[in-house]
Amino acid sequence: MANRFTLLLAVGRIHEAFQLAERALKMPDFERADALFLAALSQLVTDQRDAEQAAREYLLTTKHDYRDYIRLMLYWYLARRGKLDQAKAYLEERWRGINPASWPARLGQGDTQVWRERLIGYYLGSVPRDEIFTPLRSPEAFEASGLSRIGLEYEDMYCEAYFYHALLQAVTGDPATRSARFAQAIQDVLEKGRGNYFEYLMALYLRPQAGSR
Numbered sequence: 001m002a003n004r005f006t007l008l009l010a011v012g013r014i015h016e017a018f019q020l021a022e023r024a025l026k027m028p029d030f031e032r033a034d035a036l037f038l039a040a041l042s043q044l045v046t047d048q049r050d051a052e053q054a055a056r057e058y059l060l061t062t063k064h065d066y067r068d069y070i071r072l073m074l075y076w077y078l079a080r081r082g083k084l085d086q087a088k089a090y091l092e093e094r095w096r097g098i099n100p101a102s103w104p105a106r107l108g109q110g111d112t113q114v115w116r117e118r119l120i121g122y123y124l125g126s127v128p129r130d131e132i133f134t135p136l137r138s139p140e141a142f143e144a145s146g147l148s149r150i151g152l153e154y155e156d157m158y159c160e161a162y163f164y165h166a167l168l169q170a171v172t173g174d175p176a177t178r179s180a181r182f183a184q185a186i187q188d189v190l191e192k193g194r195g196n197y198f199e200y201l202m203a204l205y206l207r208p209q210a211g212s213r
Contacts, residue, residue, distance in 0.1 A: 001020070001024055001034070001038070002034065002037075002038060002198075004020060005017050005020050005021060005024075005038055005041075005042065006198055006201035006202065007201060008020065009042070009045065009046075009201060009202065009205050010201040010202075010204040010205050011204075012205070014046055017042055017046075018042055018046075020038075021035075021038040021039050021041075021042040022039075024038050024039070025039060032062070033058075033062040033063070033064040034064070036054075036057060036058040036061065036062055036064070037058055037062075037064055037066055037070070039054045039057075039058070040054045040055040040057070040058040040070050041070065041073070041198075043055075044070070044073045044074060044076075044077050045073065045202050045205060045206070046205075047077070047080075051074075051077055052074065052077065052078065055070050055071075055073075055074045055077075058070055059071070059090075065112075065113075068094065068113075068116035068117070068119065068120055069116065069164075071090050071091055071094055071120065072091075072119060072120070072123060072164050072167065073167065074087065074090055075087040075088070075090065075091055075123055075167075075168075075171075076167035076168070076170065076171055078090075079171035079172070080170070080171055084171075088124070091120055091123055091124050092124065094120055095120055095121065095124055095126065098117045098120065098121070100117075100121065100126075100127075103117070103118070103146075104146065107146035107147065107149055107150060108146065108149065110149050110150050110151060111150060112150045112151055112152065114150065115147060115150060115152065115157065115160075118131060118132060119132070119160075119161075119164055122164075122165075122168075123164075123168055132161055132165070133161060133165075135147050135148075136154070136157060136158050136161055139154045142154040142157070153194075155192055155193060155194050156193075156194060156197060158188075158192045158193065159189055159192065159193030159194060159197050159199045159200050159203075160197075160199050162185050162186075162188040162189045162192075162193075163185075163186075163189045163193075163199035163200075163202065163203055164199075165185045166181075166182050166185030166186045166188075166189065166203070166206075167182075169181035169182045169185055170182040186203050186206060186207055187207075189203040190203055190204065190207065
């Protein structure tokens with residue numbers, strides 16, 4: 001269901017993608033948390049008026065593994081509307097529950113959540129860029145880093161890093177260079193990302209907005 005949704009999104013069949021997300025909410029045999037995730041994701045990436053409400057329902061009523069990704073997308077969604085303080089508030093609330101000192105030990109235990117927590121910190125300026133991207137400069141650097149132990153492949157993590165980096169570039173820094181930085185990061189996602197990955201498919205959908213070829 002989720003793969004079909006993102007594929008429809010990537011090829012521009014937006015109405016069908018929305019219909020699928022709406023059907024998921026009504027299917028008794030489909031996990032409610034997954035359905036709420038699809039609803040929030042679809043509304044955020046396609047810039048719908050009620051996207052914040054859909055994201056809040058998902059964040060407040062589920063313990064779904066992908067909540068931090070929705071928080072990052074919600075930041076982008078709100079910042080584009082000039083609601084930067086509100087966007088930061090969602091991330092700061094999450095950051096208060098994160099203990100960076102726990103990361104080395106948790107990486108050793110294969111805790112995937114560490115990666116998502118680092119992305120939250122990166123958006124807030126509490127995690128330096130190098131901590132995100134230095135382990136991704138090559139497969140060898142990735143294997144030598146603790147991130148190689150958490151069950152994500154190099155290409156998948158590269159795809160995630162540059163996709164969420166792209167969203168951040170679209171709403172921060174010098175307004176004169178935002179478009180170019182967004183476009184370059186989207187292109188990086190598409191060059192190394194996997195074709196069946198959420199972030200890759202969302203990058204395909206957003207590429208025309210980035211002005212990429």
